[in-house]
Amino acid sequence: MFTTFIRNKQAPVRGVSAITIALILAIWTVSTNLKWIDPIFLPTPQSVWNAFLELIKNGYKGVPLHTHLINSLYRLFLALFLALLTAVPLGILCGISKYILAIFDPIIEFYRPLPPLAYYALLVLWLGIDDKSKVALLFLSAFAPLFISTVSSVQRVPQNRLNAARSLGATKLKILLYIIFPSCLPDIITGLRTAIGVTYATLVAAEMVAATSGIGWIVLDASKYLRSDVVFVGIILMGGIAILFDGIIRLYQRLQFSWVGKQD
Template identity: 65%
Template sequence: MEKLSFEISKEVKFRGISIVSVVVLVIIWAIVTHFEWVDPYFIPKPLEVWSSFVVLLSEGYKGASLFTHIANSMYRLFTALFLAFITAVPLGLLCGYSKYIRAIFDPIIEFYRPLPPLAYYALLVLWLGIENESKIALLFLSGFAPLFIATAAAVEKLPADRMNASLSLGATKRQLFQYIILPSCYPDILTGLRTSIGVTYATLVAAEMVAATNGIGWMVLDASRYLRSDIVFVGIILMGIIAIGLDSLLRFYQARRFSWVGK
């Protein structure tokens, strides 16, 4: 009981430090903009950003509500992440288990993985059109590689004795994957998913650059063309808060479900 209360007090302490750091950053931002040490076109005042946020909530942006922009971006993001998860995890498990299968797919994934998303986005638009399909495909490709690599690496680091013992006790290959490999790889798969979300989220603006008329990334890009830095700040802050929320949910689940990891 004492240990639990000590851990809770430490967590509260760390949370407090995080809150203070954010408050200090906002204060510095307010001071810099108040004395106009930086041109207001580049860094608007916090109150101006808040006012723009209130206006966006009530009036929307370019004919669509703020919620619609966020919902469209999240639809593209989660569709791509779902497709990446159901393909990268099984393929990563197979490639981590079999070097022959990995030899087939590894060159392809390693070839496109370091490429900037915009380098092949033109091809995706040419093949899939300018609607959501090309945008989802771009997000899918950006999120697939980190999740695949994390899954394959998780399988490769499993102790061979654990798998050999299961096979010697009569386990089939299906049972080996279902009861030994997959459960052992869960923590690393979740870590790979967190990385995948970060990479995919960073590609969101690029995905909404071509022929989009909605989305939080498009809103930021469109506002920047008219030097509306207040709206740009609103979009960036919203994207950051949403990303922190998604990652916090995964971290919370990871801490509760796999509390034994690293101990």
């Protein structure tokens, strides 16, 4: 029986995850209800749940909770869409031509390690405090990981695969569309996962600096009034949405690229 259980790869992993979550909830419930920790610093699960219900019913600062969620997701998806439209084609070109790469690589490598808030002040000065500056900041955050993963993937395309296509009379455009791009797509999706994580963290930081709506703004504003229950609601919502996005992408990877990482 034990051997059969081990052979099932998913059940043990999911079981461990479920036990971990249950243990964290149990420790949280016991420690807060027995007053081991001040509720200001760590509210009880019951108070967090009640705060969540209150936000659903009344919203926050007169704005419905779903409006805050939509505003945050709008900024996120718009920036990711623009990054995909620009970073992937440019990354393919830079992967093909070392001269084009020499033009853009120093620029991207210069700003990539910089903390987003370091240059966000400039974006606010140039574009204002509305969504333009936030989308620009998120776009820059998503662009770098997508660009780097695309360039690296293009450079790893086997040369014999390209030579075989040329020997069969394929044009440069057909090689690009039918050989290079499909070969790079798994790595591009992986880069998108990384970009979503970086961009999501940057979104929260941007909303905490200059915003009047969004989940990040709720967390910051609630912390000013020591509403730790609302802060925890915002944190849990952000984490849950991030897990949902990543799970959708991983599911797509398993369905479309099940062969990746497997040997013949």
